[in-house]
Structure formats: structure tokens, C-alpha cells
Amino acid sequence: MRLNLKHTFINELPADPISDNSRRQVKRACFSYVTPKLTKSPKLLHVSKEMANALGISERDLSSETFTNVITGNTLLPNTKPYAMCYGGHQFGQWAGQLGDGRAINLFEVEHHGKQWTVQLKGAGETPYSRSADGLAVLRSSIREYLCSEAMFHLGVPTTRALSLALSGDDVMRDMLYDGNSAYEKGAIVSRISPSFLRFGSFEIFSARQDHKTLKILVDYTIKHHFSHLGAPSKESYIQFFAEVSERTLDMIIHWQRVGFVHGVMNTDNMSILGLTIDYGPYGWLEGFDFGWTPNTTDSQHKRYRYGNQPNIGLWNLYQLANALYPLIETPEPLENILENYKVGFERKSLVMMKSKLGLVQEDDKDYLLIEALEDALLLTETDMTIFFRNLSNFKKGDAKKGLEIVQEAFYASNEVSSNIAQQWRDWFERYDFRLEKEVLSNQERQSNMNYVNPKYVLRNYMAQLAIDDANKGDYKLIDELFQLLKQPYAEQPNMNKWFAKRPDWARHKVGCSMLSCSS
Ligand code: AMP
Ligand code: MG
Numbered sequence: 001m002r003l004n005l006k007h008t009f010i011n012e013l014p015a016d017p018i019s020d021n022s023r024r025q026v027k028r029a030c031f032s033y034v035t036p037k038l039t040k041s042p043k044l045l046h047v048s049k050e051m052a053n054a055l056g057i058s059e060r061d062l063s064s065e066t067f068t069n070v071i072t073g074n075t076l077l078p079n080t081k082p083y084a085m086c087y088g089g090h091q092f093g094q095w096a097g098q099l100g101d102g103r104a105i106n107l108f109e110v111e112h113h114g115k116q117w118t119v120q121l122k123g124a125g126e127t128p129y130s131r132s133a134d135g136l137a138v139l140r141s142s143i144r145e146y147l148c149s150e151a152m153f154h155l156g157v158p159t160t161r162a163l164s165l166a167l168s169g170d171d172v173m174r175d176m177l178y179d180g181n182s183a184y185e186k187g188a189i190v191s192r193i194s195p196s197f198l199r200f201g202s203f204e205i206f207s208a209r210q211d212h213k214t215l216k217i218l219v220d221y222t223i224k225h226h227f228s229h230l231g232a233p234s235k236e237s238y239i240q241f242f243a244e245v246s247e248r249t250l251d252m253i254i255h256w257q258r259v260g261f262v263h264g265v266m267n268t269d270n271m272s273i274l275g276l277t278i279d280y281g282p283y284g285w286l287e288g289f290d291f292g293w294t295p296n297t298t299d300s301q302h303k304r305y306r307y308g309n310q311p312n313i314g315l316w317n318l319y320q321l322a323n324a325l326y327p328l329i330e331t332p333e334p335l336e337n338i339l340e341n342y343k344v345g346f347e348r349k350s351l352v353m354m355k356s357k358l359g360l361v362q363e364d365d366k367d368y369l370l371i372e373a374l375e376d377a378l379l380l381t382e383t384d385m386t387i388f389f390r391n392l393s394n395f396k397k398g399d400a401k402k403g404l405e406i407v408q409e410a411f412y413a414s415n416e417v418s419s420n421i422a423q424q425w426r427d428w429f430e431r432y433d434f435r436l437e438k439e440v441l442s443n444q445e446r447q448s449n450m451n452y453v454n455p456k457y458v459l460r461n462y463m464a465q466l467a468i469d470d471a472n473k474g475d476y477k478l479i480d481e482l483f484q485l486l487k488q489p490y491a492e493q494p495n496m497n498k499w500f501a502k503r504p505d506w507a508r509h510k511v512g513c514s515m516l517s518c519s520s
Helices: 009-011 051-055 067-072 138-155 200-208 212-227 233-258 308-329 332-356 367-378 386-394 400-410 419-436 444-453 461-472 477-485 494-499
Strands: 031-032 043-045 083-085 088-091 093-098 104-112 114-122 161-174 183-194
Touching: 009 031, 009 212, 043 067, 043 477, 051 104, 051 161, 051 183, 051 419, 051 494, 088 200, 093 200, 104 461, 138 161, 138 183, 138 332, 138 461, 138 477, 183 386, 200 308, 212 233, 212 308, 233 308, 332 367, 332 444, 332 461, 332 477, 367 419, 386 400, 386 444, 400 419, 461 477, 477 494
Parallel strands: none
Antiparallel strands: 031 083, 043 161, 083 104, 088 093, 104 114, 114 183, 161 183
């Protein structure tokens, strides 16, 4: 395998002088050298050819034994020195101190077609940051991360990517529901790809330790390699850096809201400094539209990371990042202004996003009322978000009476909704139809625009679970079927219509489908 390798992270940032896996507090360093664990019998289950292509890995390389060994940590490419990153984070609103890559190991960087990538293994063994855990990952969570990160990419949502999914051949003990019933599961390794895996917590750790020297080195590095248009280090470029992280974070979350994605664990250690969706754990997809929904059972009491709260949490997390960067900037006003702009930006961008879901292009200062009324209506009875918006594009101007019929398929309750609810929907469709009078596009043009923002296919929670159930029995075909399906989430794909369907009843309360713990 001949790759254009780079080593900027390890060459330009301070390293931990110790290089064994003993659990420890790592001070004044951005990373520790580590060695991935040798695994019993590595087996490649799937690769993302698009991602391989972007890295300059050929088809021939993909079928080689070396490739399988590299993406499972069993072979190191010459002159590469794997490392785990040191970071901290706020977890569920509390400062948690040092966390770090407990089971992620960065192998190397690659530059290809002018783009910079870091290749990282998730589940390849212990590091100094593993705390009391084993550094491993199980097949179910690896399938979920692998499929979802590529699916998000094809949906147009900023995200880290995945290159490969492999079995390690080792068994891993997990207490899946945290109820005292531990069992062995198949171990797996996902190779993840991102221009950078730096997180808000990567900066917070140095600020929390009052290590402003290392903080500055890391910020300067980040700007140089990932925000180079901001120019040389200065207070001004640090402020611009924060402004841009803030904007990217908001844009990412607006995309989540658009497609109905709930991250599940928006701790600051899971917030990418590049505004990419990162760390696919107990995430989920809205089925019934519900601002209060979270897939994460660990968060079921307070629902801090529920769908409707994601934009607020983005802001809360940015406050933590602002505090972390403050020692380099020393004036609060510009940071406060940026945080204020986030709030204004959120209102503006979420309106634009919701209008696009409704196919509205023209200006009307009452649009927010139409959208509020829609959200109220969506909450009247359990209504499948994906099916609702996709089918809404079939609406034709002047045909308000047909509205309810068009979206009927999205209701989970019996075929008939109560007359009360039906009436509210009729009222809403009258308003929508009236508003469409202002639009100049034809029905067909509007439909085509809407179908670019309202996906037909998303990785519904039960779909991932079906692929997991099969894979645990040694059948990996469904992983590929879903992977191929989700490469074109906005296309009709008529032969795949079975995946354009409401969550089946059996999945409503099934573990893995609507309830996920952090155990992975
Ligand atoms: P998460 O909430 O999954 O982002 O994880 C929080 C922290 O726990 C991170 O520092 C992870 O690296 C670490 N962690 C999670 N699972 C494991 C594991 N199986 N072994 C070691 N560290 C882990
Ligand atoms: Mg994490």
C-alpha cells in the first residue's frame, strides 16, 4: 500500500514522554504513543470504496491481506507511529477532567488530492486514556458507526467518515443494558477518517490545567492546518477561529434537525473542532416527530440531549470552548458577541431550513407561524418525520383537500386519525396551500427541490438493528444492502421501497431500536 503519509500532529505537537499503556494523567502533551493490540483473526467485513478512493487506496490494495491487517492494527505501515490523543470534556453538564482516546488509535495522516486526512482505529486496544475500560469495541456499535457515518456523508451532513468495518476475532465482554447481565460479544474495529479528530475537549483540557503554553501551541497548529485562511496567530485570528467553529457547529446541528438525527451524547469531548458529526454512539433517528425524544437510555431521566435541545446544547458547548480559548484572547466581548450571533443565526437558519423542507422560496414574514402550526400538528398523533416530509412534496397547489390523504401514510395510529386531528390538519393544509400561492415554481419544480432536502431513506434505528442481528449470526449481506441504499438517500430507488416504511411494531420497544445505552 503506497500512501502519501504525513505526520503533522506528532511532529508539531508536544508528545507524552512515556509510551506504555499505563493509565495516567498526561500533562503538557497533546498525545501519547501507543501500540494497537494484535488481534486473533482479523476479518474485513466491509469497505467504503468512496473513502478508499479519497485516500488514494487502490482496489487492489483493498483486497490485500496487508490492508486488513493495517485497518485492524495488526500491521503498522513503515515509519508510522500510532498515537492516542489527550483531551478532556464536559459530560452531561459537568467537567469530567481528562478523558482522551480510550479506545481510538490514530495510525497516520494521508494527503491526497490536496486534502488532509487522519486514519484512526476505534476499538484497537488500550491506551493511557482507557481508564477502567478495555479499549475495545463490539460488533453492534461498530456496525452502527460504520453505516451511519457514511450515510450522513451522503445526506450532506458534515461528518467524520468510515473506511472499513472488520472483526477482530476476539470476544469482548459487555453489560449491554447496564443491568448486571454481562456477556461476550464479537469484537470489531472501525477505521474512521477525518481531516482532524480534535474536539472541544482537546482545548478545554489545557485551559483547565492552566497550561496556556500548550493551549497556544495546539490552537496555532489547528489554525495552521485546518483554518489556514485565518492567517498568522494573533488575538484576531483566535477570535475568528472561534467564530468559525461556532458557525460550523450551528450548521451541523441545523442539518441534524433537518434529517431528524439525534446524536445522543453531545458532551464536549464529542464535539469536533471542525463542526463534524463525531462519535456515533447511542444516536438515533426520529421516527415519530418528537422534540423530546432521545435514544440514549443513560440520558432518559433529564433528556439533556433530546432532539429539540440539540441547538441549545451546541451553544452550551460553545460557551465551554469560549472559556477554554479565553486565556489566549483576554477580552470577553468578541466571544460573547459570537455566542449571541449563534442564537440569532439559529433562528434565521432554522427558518430557512424548515422553509426548504416545505418547498418555500419566497419571503413571507408569517412563515414562522406556518412552521409553528406544522410542528404543533406533527405532535398531535405519532407522525413519521421522514415519510411526512417526503410525501409532502406530492402536494399540489390548489388541492388543499388532498393534503391529509397525501401524508396519511406517516401516521402511526390506525389508518384513521380522529376527526379533531383531521380537522387541524385540514386547517394547516389550507394555510400551506394559501402560502404556496406566493411561490412561482411549478409543482414539479417544488417537488424536486423538496426531495433534495427531505431524504427518502435514513438509517432507521430498526434497520441498523436488523443488520446487527444478522451479523451476529454471521450473515453480513444486510450491511452491504443498507450501505448501498444509503449512498443515495434522496433518490427514489423504487426497488428499495420496503425501507421507506414506518418503524414496524416489533421494534417499538426493542433494545437497540429505540433504546441504546452507552455500552459499546
Ligand atoms: P464516549 O462517551 O463514548 O465518547 O466516551 C467517553 C470516554 O470514554 C472517551 O474518553 C472514550 O475514549 C472512553 N471510552 C469509551 N469506551 C471505552 C472502552 N471500551 N475502552 C476504553 N475507553 C473507552
Ligand atoms: Mg467520545
